[in-house]
Amino acid sequence: MAQQVRPDEISRILQQSLERFATEVDVFESGTVLQLGDGIARVHGLQNVMASELLEFPGDVMGMALNLEEDNVGAVLFGDSTHVREGDTVKRTGRIIEIPVGDEMLGRVVDPLGRVIDGKGDITTTETLPVERKAPGIIDRQPVREPMMTGLKIVDGTTPIGRGQRELVIGDRQIGKTAIGIDAIINQKGKDVFCIYVAIGQKGSTIAKILQVLSDHDALEYTTIVSATASEPAPILWIAPYAGATLGEYFRDSGRNALVIYDDLTKHAWAYREMALNLRRPAGREAYPGDVFYLHSRLLERAAKMSDDRGGGSLTALPIIETQEEDVTTYIPTNVWSITDGQMIMEPGLFYSGVRPAMNVGLSVSRLMGNAQSDAMKHICGPLRADLARYRETLAFAQFGADQLDAATRQQLERGERMAELLKQDQYEPLPQWKQILSIFCGRHGHCDGIEVDDVPRFETELHEFFQREHAEMTVRMDEYEQLSDEEMEALTAAVESFKLSFTPSEAAA
Amino acid sequence: MRTLRIARGYAKALVQSADDAGSVADVDAGLTRLQEMLDGSPDLAAFFTDPMIAPGPKGEIVAQIFGEDLPPLLQSFVALLVEKRRERELAPIVAETRRLLNERAGIETAYVRSAIALSDAQTQELKGNLERITGKTMRIEVEVDTSVMGGFVVRIQDTIYDASMETQILRLQDALTAAL
Numbered sequence: 001m002a003q004q005v006r007p008d009e010i011s012r013i014l015q016q017s018l019e020r021f022a023t024e025v026d027v028f029e030s031g032t033v034l035q036l037g038d039g040i041a042r043v044h045g046l047q048n049v050m051a052s053e054l055l056e057f058p059g060d061v062m063g064m065a066l067n068l069e070e071d072n073v074g075a076v077l078f079g080d081s082t083h084v085r086e087g088d089t090v091k092r093t094g095r096i097i098e099i100p101v102g103d104e105m106l107g108r109v110v111d112p113l114g115r116v117i118d119g120k121g122d123i124t125t126t127e128t129l130p131v132e133r134k135a136p137g138i139i140d141r142q143p144v145r146e147p148m149m150t151g152l153k154i155v156d157g158t159t160p161i162g163r164g165q166r167e168l169v170i171g172d173r174q175i176g177k178t179a180i181g182i183d184a185i186i187n188q189k190g191k192d193v194f195c196i197y198v199a200i201g202q203k204g205s206t207i208a209k210i211l212q213v214l215s216d217h218d219a220l221e222y223t224t225i226v227s228a229t230a231s232e233p234a235p236i237l238w239i240a241p242y243a244g245a246t247l248g249e250y251f252r253d254s255g256r257n258a259l260v261i262y263d264d265l266t267k268h269a270w271a272y273r274e275m276a277l278n279l280r281r282p283a284g285r286e287a288y289p290g291d292v293f294y295l296h297s298r299l300l301e302r303a304a305k306m307s308d309d310r311g312g313g314s315l316t317a318l319p320i321i322e323t324q325e326e327d328v329t330t331y332i333p334t335n336v337w338s339i340t341d342g343q344m345i346m347e348p349g350l351f352y353s354g355v356r357p358a359m360n361v362g363l364s365v366s367r368l369m370g371n372a373q374s375d376a377m378k379h380i381c382g383p384l385r386a387d388l389a390r391y392r393e394t395l396a397f398a399q400f401g402a403d404q405l406d407a408a409t410r411q412q413l414e415r416g417e418r419m420a421e422l423l424k425q426d427q428y429e430p431l432p433q434w435k436q437i438l439s440i441f442c443g444r445h446g447h448c449d450g451i452e453v454d455d456v457p458r459f460e461t462e463l464h465e466f467f468q469r470e471h472a473e474m475t476v477r478m479d480e481y482e483q484l485s486d487e488e489m490e491a492l493t494a495a496v497e498s499f500k501l502s503f504t505p506s507e508a509a510a
Numbered sequence: 511m512r513t514l515r516i517a518r519g520y521a522k523a524l525v526q527s528a529d530d531a532g533s534v535a536d537v538d539a540g541l542t543r544l545q546e547m548l549d550g551s552p553d554l555a556a557f558f559t560d561p562m563i564a565p566g567p568k569g570e571i572v573a574q575i576f577g578e579d580l581p582p583l584l585q586s587f588v589a590l591l592v593e594k595r596r597e598r599e600l601a602p603i604v605a606e607t608r609r610l611l612n613e614r615a616g617i618e619t620a621y622v623r624s625a626i627a628l629s630d631a632q633t634q635e636l637k638g639n640l641e642r643i644t645g646k647t648m649r650i651e652v653e654v655d656t657s658v659m660g661g662f663v664v665r666i667q668d669t670i671y672d673a674s675m676e677t678q679i680l681r682l683q684d685a686l687t688a689a690l
Contacts, residue, residue: 017686
């Protein structure tokens with residue numbers, strides 16, 4: 001033992017606790033376990049138990065009363081049910097499920113019950129909040145108006161996210177859905193946005209990797225990971241996003257900004273379906289219970305931009321949904337789709353052809369659009385989405401005979417190709433606003449038109465370096481909220497032109 | 511579950527009718543007798559619950575057997591059970607009726623698990639205290655159970671008053687280990 005324990009100290013502590021130890025009669029309401037299986041207990045008794053009340057089973061296993069029936073109570077167990085036997089006594093606690101909240105939770109990995117699982121010692125917080133909380137009302141909110149930049153050109157340029165928005169990330173497995181969330185977290189560094197990453201039903205190794213990435217990018221200090229791995233019982237997976245939302249609400253309600261990523265809500269719905277079927281609740285479409293819409297709507301409604309009277313804090317939510325075979329029209333995706341303020345659609349076709357982030361710009365939407373962009377970004381990006389849509393339309397048309405195109409169409413195609421190239425971005429490298437503005441400005445205004453497509457990434461990197469070196473004052477200006485004035489735009493154009501003179505095309509391209 | 515729902519309906523109707531007829535005490539005593547008769551004679555119980563015997567003849571025979579011993583209301587009640595073919599539900603109906611009657615009279619049963627047999631004086635004291643806490647008339651049923659080690663555990667419906675040594679020791683263990 002590394003810790004030095006003195007015998008006299010032990011006996012003093014023991015003496016103190018003995019003195020404090022009073023013989024009291026323990027009064028509690030109880031029930032008896034009738035049946036147990038699949039992590040569900042049927043309990044007889046518990047006459048006055050409330051819905052969602054915590055129950056105490058033998059062996060320190062906690063449960064939650066979910067089905068209150070005429071002569072029994074259906075409860076889910078948040079732990080190992082092998083400790084519990086038929087006939088065991090179940091105690092009411094009179095509490096509902098809570099999680100510790102506070103700044104102390106930052107930089108830590110906890111399970112949905114708030115227990116530390118990163119081995120860095122106990123967390124002592126002064127406050128706890130219920131996991132299931134009501135979303136703020138209309139009076140307490142205000143419209144979303146500040147950008148919450150992800151650092152991804154394609155996202156911030158075409159489907160910008162605002163503080164307090166809910167934006168769905170949807171797509172097949174392994175095509176960069178989580179990467180968007182992680183990049184968004186990394187990009188919040190120094191922006192006073194606290195992040196919560198909720199992993200639901202994922203592999204332990206995946207979460208370990210995310211933890212490593214976040215810590216490598218110094219992003220862990222303002223982030224909490226709520227981890228419910230695939231090995232946890234369904235009830236733990238079920239409460240995980242609510243626990244994450246509660247952590248985020250702590251920051252939101254103290255006038256700060258938070259971002260919570262639910263990765264992913266498909267597995268969350270599966271966990272809830274498993275519980276509901278075992279509780280013998282009637283199954284509906286795809287065997288999900290009737291209230292599976294409410295399951296996600298009440299969670300995502302908790303993301304909000306608070307009114308100035310309530311401190312003006314915000315909670316932004318990025319729910320992730322995994323689809324099968326690109327089918328977004330199944331039950332859970334359409335549900336979440338209809339709740340959120342927009343969606344980013346990730347496509348394997350794009351991903352495997354090298355477009356990363358593999359976001360389909362045409363189908364992806366942010367319903368807040370300009371309200372979620374700074375004036376500077378709004379001004380530069382303008383009709384970027386429309387430009388790209390026109391490019392793709394022309395591209396599809398041009399496949400029938402590219403050699404007979406007129407000059408204007410050919411130019412549109414070339415510019416579109418370079419724009420698409422500029423919107424590609426490596427993982428874990430979120431860009432500040434000024435770099436995004438520079439890249440999008442060059443693409444949209446045809447400054448890359450003469451550059452070979454293969455040279456575009458190098459052109460972009462060198463352009464950023466050039467501005468950092470030669471026009472530092474301009475980069476500072478481009479990081480601000482206000483729109484660039486006409487004079488500033490002229491200066492920007494001149495600076496880009498001067499860079500182009502110094503840019504040498506690579507030999508292969510020449 | 512279904513049985514309970516059936517029993518509740520019959521029990522409520524029986525108590526209501528007894529109340530209207532002003533014969534609650536008679537019905538209470540009659541139910542005890544009915545139960546005793548059926549428990550005392552396995553043949554009678556088998557006949558009473560046999561679904562192969564048509565309600566008509568069974569009703570007549572049952573009326574003859576129970577006729578004199580039971581108050582009129584219970585006679586009709588038994589006839590109704592036979593007619594509706596709910597004879598098998600008699601026991602839960604009786605239990606539920608008892609519960610309703612006790613509830614109306616403000617009587618509760620306290621099930622006591624004690625390490626040693628309680629003296630009459632102790633039982634009376636416990637009864638008095640429990641009546642003071644709950645505001646109801648208590649019926650005490652004591653069971654000696656050495657596993658509580660010392661003291662006692664009282665259960666009234668779902669509420670448990672745990673004053674056992676077993677729990678105290680467990681709590682002391684928690685307190686001591688938590689301190690370290």
